[in-house]
Amino acid sequence: MRSVPVPAGWGMPVRGCASAVLVLYGDVPVPVWEGDCRCPSQCCGEDAGLGIGADAVWIWGDAVVGLRSPVPQVQEIVFRNFYTAFLSVRVQRPGPSGSRRWVTCLRDLCLMPCPHTEEGSQDYFCLRRHQMLCDVDQVTAMRFILRQPSPVWLHFTIEDLQIFPPGQKSPQKDFPSWLSQLTPPEQPVSLHGELPDPEKVSTEVQQMWVLTEVIRARQAAARIGRFDVDGCYDVNLLSYT
Amino acid sequence: MCFPTWYSMEVSLHKPEIKLESLKEDIKDFLKTSGWEKKLQNAVYSELNVFPMPCHPAAPPEHIKEPLAYMRKAQGSWEKRILKSLNSMCTELNIPLAQKRPVNEQKELLNKWNEMGTDEPDLSLFRPVYAPKDFLEVLMNLRNPNYENGEQPSFKNHLGLIQVPLKVKDIPELKEDFSELGLNIGQLGIDDSAQVPPELFENEHIHVGQKVLAEQDSAAAQQYVRQGCPTALRADLWALILNISNQPEDILYYEQLKSNVIQHDLLVDSLIYKDVKLTASNDDYYFVFEDYLYQVLLCFSRDTSVLEHFAYSSATPPKSYIQGKLGMEEYAVFYPPNGVIPFHGFSMYVAPLCFLYHEPSKLYQIFREMYVRFFFRLHSISSHPSGIVSLCLLFETLLQTHLPQLFYHLREIGAQPLRISFKWMVRAFSGYLATDQLLLLWDRILGYNSLEILAVLAAAVFAFRAVNLMEVTSLAAAEAVLADLSTLKVMPLLQIFLFATVT
Numbered sequence: 001m002r003s004v005p006v007p008a009g010w011g012m013p014v015r016g017c018a019s020a021v022l023v024l025y026g027d028v029p030v031p032v033w034e035g036d037c038r039c040p041s042q043c044c045g046e047d048a049g050l051g052i053g054a055d056a057v058w059i060w061g062d063a064v065v066g067l068r069s070p071v072p073q074v075q076e077i078v079f080r081n082f083y084t085a086f087l088s089v090r091v092q093r094p095g096p097s098g099s100r101r102w103v104t105c106l107r108d109l110c111l112m113p114c115p116h117t118e119e120g121s122q123d124y125f126c127l128r129r130h131q132m133l134c135d136v137d138q139v140t141a142m143r144f145i146l147r148q149p150s151p152v153w154l155h156f157t158i159e160d161l162q163i164f165p166p167g168q169k170s171p172q173k174d175f176p177s178w179l180s181q182l183t184p185p186e187q188p189v190s191l192h193g194e195l196p197d198p199e200k201v202s203t204e205v206q207q208m209w210v211l212t213e214v215i216r217a218r219q220a221a222a223r224i225g226r227f228d229v230d231g232c233y234d235v236n237l238l239s240y241t
Numbered sequence: 242m243c244f245p246t247w248y249s250m251e252v253s254l255h256k257p258e259i260k261l262e263s264l265k266e267d268i269k270d271f272l273k274t275s276g277w278e279k280k281l282q283n284a285v286y287s288e289l290n291v292f293p294m295p296c297h298p299a300a301p302p303e304h305i306k307e308p309l310a311y312m313r314k315a316q317g318s319w320e321k322r323i324l325k326s327l328n329s330m331c332t333e334l335n336i337p338l339a340q341k342r343p344v345n346e347q348k349e350l351l352n353k354w355n356e357m358g359t360d361e362p363d364l365s366l367f368r369p370v371y372a373p374k375d376f377l378e379v380l381m382n383l384r385n386p387n388y389e390n391g392e393q394p395s396f397k398n399h400l401g402l403i404q405v406p407l408k409v410k411d412i413p414e415l416k417e418d419f420s421e422l423g424l425n426i427g428q429l430g431i432d433d434s435a436q437v438p439p440e441l442f443e444n445e446h447i448h449v450g451q452k453v454l455a456e457q458d459s460a461a462a463q464q465y466v467r468q469g470c471p472t473a474l475r476a477d478l479w480a481l482i483l484n485i486s487n488q489p490e491d492i493l494y495y496e497q498l499k500s501n502v503i504q505h506d507l508l509v510d511s512l513i514y515k516d517v518k519l520t521a522s523n524d525d526y527y528f529v530f531e532d533y534l535y536q537v538l539l540c541f542s543r544d545t546s547v548l549e550h551f552a553y554s555s556a557t558p559p560k561s562y563i564q565g566k567l568g569m570e571e572y573a574v575f576y577p578p579n580g581v582i583p584f585h586g587f588s589m590y591v592a593p594l595c596f597l598y599h600e601p602s603k604l605y606q607i608f609r610e611m612y613v614r615f616f617f618r619l620h621s622i623s624s625h626p627s628g629i630v631s632l633c634l635l636f637e638t639l640l641q642t643h644l645p646q647l648f649y650h651l652r653e654i655g656a657q658p659l660r661i662s663f664k665w666m667v668r669a670f671s672g673y674l675a676t677d678q679l680l681l682l683w684d685r686i687l688g689y690n691s692l693e694i695l696a697v698l699a700a701a702v703f704a705f706r707a708v709n710l711m712e713v714t715s716l717a718a719a720e721a722v723l724a725d726l727s728t729l730k731v732m733p734l735l736q737i738f739l740f741a742t743v744t
Contacts, residue, residue: 114408116406118406119407123296123297123300126299151389154387162299225546229563233505235339235563235576236561238576239561240324
């Protein structure tokens with residue numbers, strides 16, 4: 001298996017991380033897989049003109065991006081795809097004998113179901129720890145292996161890579177989280193004519209109140225139908241910006 | 242839709258017999274018995290059909306409008322061209338884009354509101370902002386900068402006019418998606434013809450349709466119309482699927498739009514007049530509805546609720562500043578108020594609906610809902626599977642794959658098939674098919690919540706006339722073979738193309 005020597009010190013800015021400097025590997029042949037050796041199939045040679053700029057190592061038409069992990073525990077990885085078809089992620093963790101070893105935590109996640117076509121090519125993806133094949137605690141380095149078997153694309157990469165530790169959630173939409181926390185498990189209504197349980201009643205009334213408040217807040221943005229400004233709608237030219 | 246529903250429910254709940262401890266169950270029971278549960282279900286189903294799947298929170302709004310950056314850019318350039326065209330028209334003719342109507346003119350318009358067709362304004366100086374063929378030129382030049390668009394013919398270049406590598410379905414996938422159109426399933430448009438005894442399919446189908454209407458279930462109606470709507474039930478079934486109920490507040494909203502039309506005069510109104518005069522008024526089937534078309538389209542231009550669809554459309558509404566206050570946001574307005582600039586043929590989206598709905602406010606709401614669900618995709622550049630770019634590529638791919646000789650022949654004589662079929666698809670075949678056939682086609686658009694059937698039909702039409710087309714030697718002759726589609730029967734063509742063609 002051939003590898004391409006890479007000058008050390010290349011960096012790719014990764015937002016959301018503590019350190020912005022990434023260390024790639026020097027003049028050392030970098031096998032894609034350790035342990036179970038699996039050769040990725042040859043799809044194009046090194047001078048096919050495909051590349052992701054100055055930021056990655058080329059091995060058999062795949063791209064490998066390595067980085068020193070900014071956080072020892074990984075909760076979520078968020079990125080925007082740019083024409084990568086399959087993604088594998090390997091992490092370096094301490095092994096049983098104290099030495100560090102590389103473990104695959106994601107194998108060939110399909111980002112583009114049909115690599116010759118646009119589907120999924122510029123989508124946002126989020127990988128959470130429960131989707132990973134292994135434990136992603138005590139991670140010291142990470143490797144992203146990008147594969148794009150189709151020769152029709154000029155470049156492929158992933159962009160806007162962000163790695164979040166536990167406790168720091170990725171940006172949520174404006175859905176108040178307490179709304180989902182207030183739903184108690186369904187219990188059948190008591191038929192014995194006793195006084196209702198005040199806890200239960202108050203929880204249910206609270207839920208109802210919360211829902212009403214959410215609807216009221218939404219109504220503030222409801223359309224009124226006015227398109228003029230103070231009764232004036234004299235328009236002369238359209239704006240290009 | 243949510244606001245009036247919630248308010249009505251709140252009012253109904255202020256009753257003394259509702260006890261606090263069983264409030265939750267009481268509300269659930271009340272929703273069931275009063276029919277509100279069904280209405281809520283229909284409303285939720287409607288939202289699910291219209292809005293795209295929620296995507297990742299990190300995705301910015303423009304990604305939801307259109308995920309591919311180069312498509313967004315192309316749409317932006319196209320819009321800029323349209324704006325320039327409109328601006329130059331307004332400068333040349335020295336007419337403002339919008340102005341308040343003088344009071345006497347307002348009175349006059351109100352008086353002849355129901356017969357605006359009798360008006361013969363001088364529209365000779367107005368020209369449509371663009372026609373479908375201008376739009377086709379733009380789509381032909383669409384390129385992905387990250388794609389190997391080499392000049393040398395190779396497997397990477399498409400043989401048709403569309404050169405962007407969008408994912409389109411092939412016949413096996415279409416067969417699965419449109420399984421209800423299969424050969425052994427009854428269809429209106431085939432199994433209701435005079436030679437077929439009605440007991441075999443038609444009577445039962447009508448009976449099921451009546452039940453669906455009685456249940457008032459949108460999802461069931463959508464499934465039902467895949468096999469076609471009986472004529473007598475079509476208006477109600479479409480209204481059920483589109484979740485249109487024509488409540489008093491809806492009628493009031495329409496009246497409000499009408500008063501907006503009376504008060505403000507827009508340049509876009511002249512474009513609408515011109516379009517109706519050039520297209521629908523000249524059509525044997527639709528000229529009788531000319532007055533309705535004005536009543537719908539003029540109000541449509543003033544309807545700001547249409548602006549909501551720009552959240553999931555790749556398009557952006559044109560903006561302007563009133564009183565010359567450029568750049569000051571408090572004086573920013575959208576033009577026209579609904580953000581949609583009509584093009585040549587736009588009125589044909591409304592015309593077929595006039596056969597179904599005669600009450601202006603209901604006709605208006607149905608058209609508005611059809612526009613924000615389907616028709617807007619036919620004149621904006623996006624990668625959506627029902628967008629016009631995907632439909633064009635689907636058409637070309639189907640033709641190449643299943644009629645390669647015909648495709649090659651037409652290419653050789655300079656008659657790229659898309660040049661002929663584009664105008665059919667952009668108008669959703671309105672004005673090209675006989676009305677009863679068109680309505681059967683639009684039944685399936687609603688039933689499958691997709692416009693892909695337009696591309697399949699276009700390919701099926703070419704397949705049907707393949708023998709004649711193989712003999713032509715020029716684009717003009719090919720156009721002549723396909724000039725008249727008014728005798729075609731849509732459902733047999735679709736069935737044969739999807740299910741009975743040897744692959």
